[in-house]
Amino acid sequence: MGKHIAALAPEKQQTLALQERDTPEPGPNEILVEVKALAFNPVDFYQRDFGFPPVPAYPAVFGSDVAGIVTKRGSNVNGGSPPPGSRVVAFASSFYQNGNPNYGAFQRYVLAQAEGVTALPENISFEQGASLPLAVLTALTAYTTVGIPLSTRHTPEDKQAIIIWGAASSVGTLAVQSAKSLGFTVYATASAKNHSYIKELGADHVFDYSDSNVAASMIEQIKKDGVKMQTAHVVCTGGLEPTLEILKATKDSSVPAKVSHSPLLPEDHPTLDNTEIKFNFPSMDKEVRDAHIADSFQGWLADGLKAGTVVPSPPVEVVGQGFESVNKALDAVKAGVSCKKIAISI
Ligand SMILES: NC(=O)c1ccc[n+]([C@@H]2O[C@H](COP(=O)([O-])OP(=O)(O)OC[C@H]3O[C@@H](n4cnc5c(N)ncnc54)[C@H](OP(=O)(O)O)[C@@H]3O)[C@@H](O)[C@H]2O)c1
Known part of the structure; x- marks a missing residue:
């Protein structure tokens, strides 16, 4: 098993710190994604600064919005989903994984449920792609x-x-x-x-x-x-x-x-x-929620990006490079944005 870098929350209400973590293997219905860009949401700084919504365990890895490259697919992931080496957008969040840090976005290798992974067309940058997942959902x-x-x-x-x-x-x-x-x-x-x-x-x-x-x-x-x-x-x-x-x-x-x-x-x-x-919140019934995530990412978003009828929005502002920029990006979201998505490149 390899190791990778993560921007993790060591304890409640602490600044995120860079630390190495073990790189996990994807479960049967999961995809391991190498993160190339991250985008940020208000809930991310709430979790960092207030521990809310509740964080089940520390150290924790926050975040939901990722674009990157498929590294490995689980054994049940069907042939229709993007193969290793593909550019993808992924809803990568520990919200529905009991806070398990393997599923939080702010790290180089992250696990995402296969239903929440969408092929990213070549004409859309990783940073633009990363702006989509939580907002689309x-x-x-x-x-x-x-x-x-x-x-x-x-x-x-x-x-x-x-x-x-x-x-x-x-x-x-x-x-x-x-x-x-x-x-x-x-x-x-x-x-x-x-x-x-x-x-x-x-x-x-x-x-x-x-x-x-x-x-x-x-x-x-x-x-x-x-x-x-x-x-x-x-x-x-x-x-x-x-x-x-x-x-x-x-x-x-x-x-x-x-x-x-x-x-x-x-x-x-x-x-x-x-x-x-x-x-407005997804169903707490896993089967219903997974089907909705599939409809959202493998249906509406995948079809729309491919056809060009859905575009990344709002415009992205890239505020840094590398995981050392995650706290700065969260501070920018906290300061308030107008028609803009804060992102970083990795
Ligand atoms: N339920 C969920 O699962 C879920 C998931 C994600 C987000 N959310 C919530 O959804 C909300 C939006 O999140 P976001 O990330 O999209 O926010 P955001 O991009 O950070 O929102 C900033 C925008 O809010 C607009 N705004 C601020 N006050 C407004 C008002 N009184 N009336 C109309 N527009 C106003 C501003 O518009 P102008 O620039 O035009 O002034 C600004 O562009 C947040 O409350 C967030 O916590 C909920």
Whole structure:
């Protein structure tokens, strides 16, 4: 067994430190990936700085977003998945592995479940590829969380519309791209400087969430368009109240509305009649979750990248090279980003 370098958390609320770890063998349904680029999410600095979401054991390896090269496939990994030597994007996270550090992204060799590994076309850099996994999974889980299958393909005649509150976030940009592929008319919010980019991704109308009339403007546009508004993805904190205000004014009161909420949902959150509001999270049933991860990465993402209908978003900012840059990258995410994904090259 070989060894490799990892940026690991030695104890709760400590700066990540570079240490060698034993390189694991992939289990039957797993793929060992050599990491070439990493991208970073708010949950990563939360785990480093607050130990939240709870970290089952230390030392721990955090992170979810990887692009790299397939080193080895487990014995049950089928021939359809990328063979050794292939460039791939991988959802590499210890969230569903009881915190086992072999599955955390921030290390040179990481294990990923085969369902979460997607071929990376040559025209997309490792850094752009690494920007995708957790954001793609979160954007797509927002539908299944409220019972909308990923196979949904609304036609223009269906006039089905969706609110995406926080479209310039990493998750939000993928929410816009996926909403278009499911056939929704998209009403999005973002800061004014990001409107043209969000429209390029496919949003039909974009509104500035800092405008005090934002809800009224959205209501006016939705009524004018005569669409059916009963679906929303609240991607960013602060979006639930205005989203419910818009739904209240625009939805058919006899039809149930569905709201996926990506930030943690406080117990005393606002509600609306005949409206289901759910925290956006994959199923805790492993079989259901694995099938959803396969639909997301081997289905939607693989097909979209190959066809060029899905593009990495938002733009990537590479802030360093090598695992010694992981803390700096996490600090950059913590400082706040606008329509940008923080990444490092390895
Ligand atoms: N449930 C899950 O499993 C899960 C998974 C991943 C992420 N999340 C959560 O999803 C959220 C988004 O994550 P992320 O990584 O995509 O975030 P991010 O890229 O770091 O978000 C930054 C963006 O948020 C936008 N924003 C900030 N406040 C806003 C507001 N009040 N209204 C609308 N937009 C606002 C900003 O837009 P402008 O630049 O246009 O101002 C900025 O571009 C976070 O709360 C994260 O914790 C949940």
